[in-house]
Amino acid sequence: MIAQSWADVVETVLSSPVHTDTHFEKAALPPPESSGFVRSIGELKGQLADWRMPLQDKRGIHAVEFEGEYSAHWDNKDPTVDWVGHLFEDAFHWVIVIGAIAILAVAGVVWYIWSRSKSNE
Numbered sequence: 001m002i003a004q005s006w007a008d009v010v011e012t013v014l015s016s017p018v019h020t021d022t023h024f025e026k027a028a029l030p031p032p033e034s035s036g037f038v039r040s041i042g043e044l045k046g047q048l049a050d051w052r053m054p055l056q057d058k059r060g061i062h063a064v065e066f067e068g069e070y071s072a073h074w075d076n077k078d079p080t081v082d083w084v085g086h087l088f089e090d091a092f093h094w095v096i097v098i099g100a101i102a103i104l105a106v107a108g109v110v111w112y113i114w115s116r117s118k119s120n121e
Contacts, residue, residue, distance in 0.1 A: 002028050006035035010053070010061055013072045019090070021064075021071045029070065032063055038080065054078035058085070 003009045003024045013022055032051040033039075042050035042064060051063040060078020064071045077085035087095055 001025070004028060006030070006032065006037070006053075009063070009070070009072055013061055013074050016073070018076060019073050021073045024070045024072065026065070026067075026069050032065070032070075037061075037063060040080065052078060052080055054081045058082055060086075 001012065001022060001024050003012065006029060009022075009024055009029070012024075016022060032053075035053070037051040037053045040050045040052040040062070042062065045064060047064045047066055049065040051065060053061045053063075055061070055074075055078065058077055058081050060075045060081065062073055062075055075086060076089040079086035079090075
């Protein structure tokens with residue numbers, strides 16, 4: 001899709017359901033930072049950069065920069081404003097991954113302590 005400004009991108013993205021990626025030609029747009037976007041991190045997809053712009057209602061626009069295009073969507077919570085809310089509402093799979101790692105770490109510590117106590121008997 002061709003957009004002439006980031007305001008056009010925001011309008012188009014907000015008219016779609018949450019997390020629905022829309023693609024925009026990179027050559028037609030100015031640099032994201034010129035329109036209030038800040039560099040961010042995101043899941044690795046072969047992108048050059050991730051950009052975010054918080055909205056007044058805590059939602060946020062997430063633009064992912066690739067070689068010749070941007071992919072953009074909106075999130076329920078912008079992580080630059082409410083990262084815990086973003087984690088639980090927009091990236092819950094990371095809550096599951098972090099929880100699984102924590103459980104495995106605790107199980108490893110418990111197993112280590114238990115095995116050391118058995119070897120000292």
